[in-house]
Amino acid sequence: MLNLSSLHSEFNKKMIDTPPFHGLKLPLYEQVRWHIQQRLSTHQMRFDEPIPTEKTLAENYGVSIGTVRKAIEKLTQEGILVKVQGKGTFLKKPDFHASLLRFFRMRNHKGDFVLPVGRVQKVQLIESIDYINDILGEKNNKLLYIERIRMVDDEIVLSEQIWLPEKAFQAIAHLPAEQFGNLLYPFYAEQCHQYVFSASEQLSFTQQHRDPYLSNKTQEWLVKISRTACNLNGQAIEYRESYGYPHNFNYAIKIT
Amino acid sequence: MLNLSSLHSEFNKKMIDTPPFHGLKLPLYEQVRWHIQQRLSTHQMRFDEPIPTEKTLAENYGVSIGTVRKAIEKLTQEGILVKVQGKGTFLKKPDFHASLLRFFRMRNHKGDFVLPVGRVQKVQLIESIDYINDILGEKNNKLLYIERIRMVDDEIVLSEQIWLPEKAFQAIAHLPAEQFGNLLYPFYAEQCHQYVFSASEQLSFTQQHRDPYLSNKTQEWLVKISRTACNLNGQAIEYRESYGYPHNFNYAIKIT
DNA sequence: AAGTGGTCTAGACCACTCT
DNA sequence: GAGTGGTCTAGACCACTTG
Numbered sequence: 140m141l142n143l144s145s146l147h148s149e150f151n152k153k154m155i156d157t158p159p160f161h162g163l164k165l166p167l168y169e170q171v172r173w174h175i176q177q178r179l180s181t182h183q184m185r186f187d188e189p190i191p192t193e194k195t196l197a198e199n200y201g202v203s204i205g206t207v208r209k210a211i212e213k214l215t216q217e218g219i220l221v222k223v224q225g226k227g228t229f230l231k232k233p234d235f236h237a238s239l240l241r242f243f244r245m246r247n248h249k250g251d252f253v254l255p256v257g258r259v260q261k262v263q264l265i266e267s268i269d270y271i272n273d274i275l276g277e278k279n280n281k282l283l284y285i286e287r288i289r290m291v292d293d294e295i296v297l298s299e300q301i302w303l304p305e306k307a308f309q310a311i312a313h314l315p316a317e318q319f320g321n322l323l324y325p326f327y328a329e330q331c332h333q334y335v336f337s338a339s340e341q342l343s344f345t346q347q348h349r350d351p352y353l354s355n356k357t358q359e360w361l362v363k364i365s366r367t368a369c370n371l372n373g374q375a376i377e378y379r380e381s382y383g384y385p386h387n388f389n390y391a392i393k394i395t
Numbered sequence: 396m397l398n399l400s401s402l403h404s405e406f407n408k409k410m411i412d413t414p415p416f417h418g419l420k421l422p423l424y425e426q427v428r429w430h431i432q433q434r435l436s437t438h439q440m441r442f443d444e445p446i447p448t449e450k451t452l453a454e455n456y457g458v459s460i461g462t463v464r465k466a467i468e469k470l471t472q473e474g475i476l477v478k479v480q481g482k483g484t485f486l487k488k489p490d491f492h493a494s495l496l497r498f499f500r501m502r503n504h505k506g507d508f509v510l511p512v513g514r515v516q517k518v519q520l521i522e523s524i525d526y527i528n529d530i531l532g533e534k535n536n537k538l539l540y541i542e543r544i545r546m547v548d549d550e551i552v553l554s555e556q557i558w559l560p561e562k563a564f565q566a567i568a569h570l571p572a573e574q575f576g577n578l579l580y581p582f583y584a585e586q587c588h589q590y591v592f593s594a595s596e597q598l599s600f601t602q603q604h605r606d607p608y609l610s611n612k613t614q615e616w617l618v619k620i621s622r623t624a625c626n627l628n629g630q631a632i633e634y635r636e637s638y639g640y641p642h643n644f645n646y647a648i649k650i651t
Numbered sequence: 652a653a654g655t656g657g658t659c660t661a662g663a664c665c666a667c668t669c670t
Numbered sequence: 671g672a673g674t675g676g677t678c679t680a681g682a683c684c685a686c687t688t689g
Contacts, residue, residue, distance in 0.1 A: 166658060192674065203660045208675090218651035224675045225668035233651075337651045344618075344641035360616050360641055362600075385600035385616055385641075392648075394594045422677060448655065459679045464656090480656045481687035 171200055172210035176219065179230060180371040189227025190220070219336065219371065233324075233336050242342065242364060244389045245291045255289035255296050259319035260352070264305060264312055271302045274367055274378045281305040283312050287323070288352045297383040298352040307333055307376060324368075333376050338368040342390075350382050362388050427456055428466035432475065435486060436627040445483025446476070475592065475627065489580075489592050498598065498620060500645040501547045511545035511552050515575035516608070520561060520568055527558045530623055530634045537561040539568055543579075544608050553639040554608040563589055563632060580624075589632050594624040598646075606638050618644050 165173075179190070190196075193211065197204040211228060214220040221231045247253045263284045272280055282302050289297040301323075305312060310330045311319070320326050327333040343365075346358050355361060361382045368377040421429075435446070446452075449467065453460040467484060470476040477487045503509045519540045528536055538558050545553040557579075561568060566586045567575070576582050583589040599621075602614050611617060617638045624633040 168658080189674085194674090203662090205661085206659060209658090222675060223668085224666070225673080227674060337649065339647065339649045342644070342646040342648070344644050388598070388600050390598040392596050392598070394596060424677080445655085450655090459681090461680085462678060465677090478656060479687085480685070481654080483655060483687095 167202055168206045168209040168213070171196075171202060171207060172213050174200075175210060176214060176371065179219070186230050186232040189229055192227065233334070242340075242362070242390050243297065243383055243387050245296055245387050247292050253291055255291050257287055257289050257299075257321050257323065259285055259287045259316040259323075261286040262312075262314065262316050262319070268302070271378055275302070275304050275375045277304055277306075283308050285319075286352075287319075295352050296387065297381050298350045299379055299381045301377060301379045303377055307331060327377075334370055335368045335376065336371045337373070338366050341365045344385070348382055353382060353384070355384075360385055423458055424462045424465040424469070427452075427458060427463060428469050430456075431466060432470060432627065435475070442486050442488040445485055448483065489590070498596075498618070498646050499553065499639055499643050501552055501643050503548050509547055511547050513543055513545050513555075513577050513579065515541055515543045515572040515579075517542040518568075518570065518572050518575070524558070527634055531558070531560050531631045533560055533562075539564050541575075542607075543575075551608050552643065553637050554606045555635055555637045557633060557635045559633055563587060583633075590626055591624045591632065592627045593629070594622050597621045600641070604638055609638060609640070611640075616641055 175190070175196070191199070193204050193207050196207045196211075200207065211220060211222070215222055218231055218233070220228050222228045243255075244252055245255050261284075265282050265284045267279045268282060271282060272278055283305050285299075285301040285303070287299040287301060288295050289299065308327070308331050311326070314330075324335045327335065341364070343363050344360055345363050346360055348361050348363065349355070349357065350361070353361070362385050364379075364381040364383075366377075366379045366381070367375050368379070369375050431446070431452070447455070449460050449463050452463045452467075456463065467476060467478070471478060474487055474489070476484050478484045499511075500508050501511050517540075521538050521540045523535045524538060527538060528534055539561050541555075541557040541559070543555040543557060544551050545555065564583070564587050567582070570586075580591045583591065597620070599619050600616055601619050602616055604617050604619065605611070605613065606617070609617070618641050620637045620639075622633075622635045622637070623631050624635070625631050
């Protein structure tokens with residue numbers, strides 16, 4: 140279990156005085172929610188062990204079980220926790236396998252939908268770029284710059300440029316490109332303890348991008364996806380721009 | 396108030412025997428949720444009067460107030476109801492103003508973001524089209540076919556083709572195009588008591604579409620949005636295909 | 652002041668998982 | 671059988687809106 144003991148004693152003091160709470164009168168369950176989330180994000184991530192039971196949390200926090208349930212329900216809706224009946228409540232293992240597939244439905248030569256394979260081509264330590272650092276919430280920081288392609292049947296279908304804050308990713312700054320695996324987020328997690336939990340993507344079309352890996356002509360339309368990926372605290376830890384051809388593009392959304 | 400009286404007496408009989416429930420053991424709150432939703436969708440829509448209070452519903456259904464609250468919470472999450480403290484719980488007035496703006500951020504000559512103005516160009520009663528009727532869940536039905544353009548600063552930026560089931564839209568089948576207003580969904584509601592509550596959209600790119608209103612050339616890329624719009628029961632009541640130029644296209648999404 | 656939803660309690664029993 | 675979350679109860683008091 141994650142160590143959440145001694146919460147009870149800290150409860151009142153911590154809840155009302157910590158930064159987000161000065162002067163605010165948040166509902167009890169919001170305070171519990173925030174406190175649990177803080178505890179989770181400052182621990183080493185464990186996806187295989189349950190967090191304390193609702194009953195335990197209720198006792199530790201000195202609130203009723205219904206209040207804890209409401210807090211956990213919120214965290215579940217946000218995609219941070221998953222509840223499994225009979226087993227417990229777990230940190231949700233985020234999987235972004237499907238994320239680019241939300242936009243691109245690539246087919247291989249047989250016509251089946253496939254996930255393009257990723258391959259890092261270049262890794263480079265570079266000086267500060269203002270607009271990237273703005274996005275990452277940093278200032279004048281060195282950056283780790285990565286070029287990566289994604290392929291289906293040995294054909295390059297997407298080209299990606301990735302910027303990381305050098306500070307948090309020192310562990311991989313000097314590794315050769317070949318050691319970066321197919322998927323980057325598990326790689327970040329293993330090597331740097333940086334966990335991507337959410338991302339916001341922006342989609343647009345451009346005729347301005349000349350890509351070194353896509354053999355596109357001048358003035359040809361490309362799809363551009365800008366992604367900012369964040370950790371549990373909402374802190375940006377990666378900025379990425381992906382380019383691809385429009386013919387494979389397909390995206391479905393439900394509006395309510 | 397909506398008339399939800401006499402629910403109590405019908406409760407047990409109705410809940411377990413009505414179509415979705417034969418043999419199923421749904422939680423109480425799910426049954427309540429479904430029952431409320433049914434009642435709402437078979438009434439004339441009233442967005443200005445509250446539904447019965449939680450206390451009343453609890454008494455009528457013979458369940459505790461917590462169970463009713465959970466049912467209503469679900470309906471709130473689905474965007475069907477809105478709760479207003481001190482006033483009551485209301486049917487949510489759906490607004491799709493922003494929906495196309497989710498994809499297209501049109502700027503006018505001053506550079507501000509604007510909602511394109513809609514204008515119906517053609518209204519026509521046509522014979523059955525199989526793939527449209529499939530989408531609408533109908534068979535061999537006549538259709539109402541509409542052509543509509545959307546404009547910014549007198550420039551056509553989107554072109555739409557719309558198909559409606561003739562049966563439910565007889566009231567507008569023979570109206571001249573000029574009488575269709577700027578927005579269609581409020582028009583459907585007023586004239587035909589057809590209320591759009593949700594929609595699923597599919598986005599793609601095509602070089603195949605030659606549009607009568609967009610002055611596009613052969614082989615030029617266009618954005619295509621296919622939308623199926625549904626009422627409260629999830630029944631499809633409109634199918635629409637919209638085409639536009641990619642240069643204004645911009646779409647943001649949050650992934651978790 | 653009366654009525655609404657918002658928050659919170661202190662339990663109960665059930666369904667499921669694991670040992 | 672022990673432990674987990676899932677469902678459900680029967681209240682209480684508070685915050686907000688309206689007459």
